[in-house]
Amino acid sequence: MTTLGQPLSIETTPIDGLLVVRLQLHGDARGWFKEHWQREKMVALGLPDFGPVQQNVSFNAPVGVTRGLHAEPWDKYVSVANGRAFGAWVDLREGDGFGTTFHLELAPDVAVFVPRGVANGFQTLEENVNYMYLVNDHWSPEARYALVNVADPTADVPWPIPLAEAVVSDKDLGHPMLDAVTPVRARET
Amino acid sequence: MTTLGQPLSIETTPIDGLLVVRLQLHGDARGWFKEHWQREKMVALGLPDFGPVQQNVSFNAPVGVTRGLHAEPWDKYVSVANGRAFGAWVDLREGDGFGTTFHLELAPDVAVFVPRGVANGFQTLEENVNYMYLVNDHWSPEARYALVNVADPTADVPWPIPLAEAVVSDKDLGHPMLDAVTPVRARET
Ligand SMILES: Cc1cn([C@H]2C[C@H](O)[C@@H](COP(=O)(O)OP(=O)(O)O[C@H]3OC[C@@H](O)[C@H](O)[C@H]3O)O2)c(=O)[nH]c1=O
Ligand SMILES: Cc1cn([C@H]2C[C@H](O)[C@@H](COP(=O)(O)OP(=O)(O)O[C@H]3OC[C@@H](O)[C@H](O)[C@H]3O)O2)c(=O)[nH]c1=O
Numbered sequence: 226m227t228t229l230g231q232p233l234s235i236e237t238t239p240i241d242g243l244l245v246v247r248l249q250l251h252g253d254a255r256g257w258f259k260e261h262w263q264r265e266k267m268v269a270l271g272l273p274d275f276g277p278v279q280q281n282v283s284f285n286a287p288v289g290v291t292r293g294l295h296a297e298p299w300d301k302y303v304s305v306a307n308g309r310a311f312g313a314w315v316d317l318r319e320g321d322g323f324g325t326t327f328h329l330e331l332a333p334d335v336a337v338f339v340p341r342g343v344a345n346g347f348q349t350l351e352e353n354v355n356y357m358y359l360v361n362d363h364w365s366p367e368a369r370y371a372l373v374n375v376a377d378p379t380a381d382v383p384w385p386i387p388l389a390e391a392v393v394s395d396k397d398l399g400h401p402m403l404d405a406v407t408p409v410r411a412r413e414t
Numbered sequence: 415m416t417t418l419g420q421p422l423s424i425e426t427t428p429i430d431g432l433l434v435v436r437l438q439l440h441g442d443a444r445g446w447f448k449e450h451w452q453r454e455k456m457v458a459l460g461l462p463d464f465g466p467v468q469q470n471v472s473f474n475a476p477v478g479v480t481r482g483l484h485a486e487p488w489d490k491y492v493s494v495a496n497g498r499a500f501g502a503w504v505d506l507r508e509g510d511g512f513g514t515t516f517h518l519e520l521a522p523d524v525a526v527f528v529p530r531g532v533a534n535g536f537q538t539l540e541e542n543v544n545y546m547y548l549v550n551d552h553w554s555p556e557a558r559y560a561l562v563n564v565a566d567p568t569a570d571v572p573w574p575i576p577l578a579e580a581v582v583s584d585k586d587l588g589h590p591m592l593d594a595v596t597p598v599r600a601r602e603t
Binding site for chain 2: 250253254255256257258259260261262263264265266277278279280281282283284285286287290292306307333353355357359363364392394
């Protein structure tokens with residue numbers, strides 16, 4: 226469900242640094258307008274000043290497209306441009322939080338900030354969902370990711386559409402289970 | 415029409431600095447994936463390194479929503495997240511180019527870089543179109559814009575849907591015609 230008029234706010238989650246951003250939609254006869262990302266206001270509310278350099282969009286035609294779970298070596302600010310999707314996250318950083326999971330339903334009035342080292346995934350709940358995100362480093366085909374399988378039994382993500390009916394890439398079917406994942410180390414800077 | 419696989423390219427237009435970006439869509443069984451904005455590759459192809467600080471989305475429910483024509487005091491990188499819209503631009507910068515217009519159909523495989531001082535507008539050609547853009551300064555309710563009326567007879571934008579049937583905000587109905595617009599001066603830096 227999409228809410229018109231809620232004020233912008235940011236919430237913490239059980240995963241350290243994973244933030245839920247509730248977006249304000251200004252409705253009128255045309256539809257609505259939103260500031261999807263607004264550096265100044267969001268940094269004031271606690272969003273890291275993450276400095277995006279790339280915006281990606283995936284178009285997901287069937288219901289049940291399931292992409293993930295990918296912990297790229299950069300931060301992400303994710304949401305849907307239209308439609309509904311189930312979002313899921315698994316902390317792959319070394320330390321006490323390793324394996325912590327979180328999920329919520331993504332809609333145009335909610336975005337999630339995903340810090341590097343946390344694996345990101347989603348499943349579409351409608352046809353023709355456009356999923357979009359900002360990242361603060363450039364992807365390249367050689368980029369090394371930490372990855373965990375969407376079917377991992379420990380993370381046990383409650384995907385609304387059973388994975389047997391989901392549309393998953395061959396690449397994503399091949400990711401390791403959590404017990405075989407090497408925890409992501411804090412970045413040496 | 416949305417094209418899968420075309421390589422990323424950037425084209426100039428009759429409006430100085432207004433650039434058309436053809437985006438590469440990678441198609442597969444799930445749908446497609448695109449780098450909507452990629453600083454490094456696009457700057458190498460001639461896009462200004464414009465440094466966005468805000469991303470906006472408008473949802474346009476009816477066919478024929480027409481928004482514009484607004485020349486805010488910042489650059490914009492505009493497109494649709496889904497659906498089709500007719501985009502139109504009018505140069506409001508002082509000089510020989512004042513009043514030059516350009517238009518094209520926006521779709522998920524095309525984006526347009528709009529330099530400050532060029533008025534931006536669009537009209538939706540389908541229901542439920544999400545229009546999105548990046549900007550390199552923060553909007554505020556006090557921001558002063560240069561504006562020109564969507565019905566201006568000199569710019570004579572060939573809106574596909576007659577303005578009599580379009581959905582236009584009261585604010586946009588009140589903008590001046592081109593002959594009453596004060597040209598935007600080059601920024602004093
Ligand atoms: C991530 C990425 C991919 N691509 C290309 C490579 C493939 O041809 C195509 C799809 O790439 P996949 O690796 O299959 O991406 P996908 O499974 O959609 O995963 C993406 O969406 C979910 C996100 O969690 C994840 O970060 C991101 O990798 O797009 C790019 O050109 N640029 C990119 O930034
Ligand atoms: C531009 C903008 C608007 N708003 C609010 C003000 C209103 O409550 C609501 C809609 O604003 P309008 O001024 O009616 O915007 P709109 O007519 O949709 O114009 C926008 O889309 C077309 C774009 O060309 C233009 O830059 C932009 O102003 O959103 C914001 O909160 N932040 C913004 O950045």
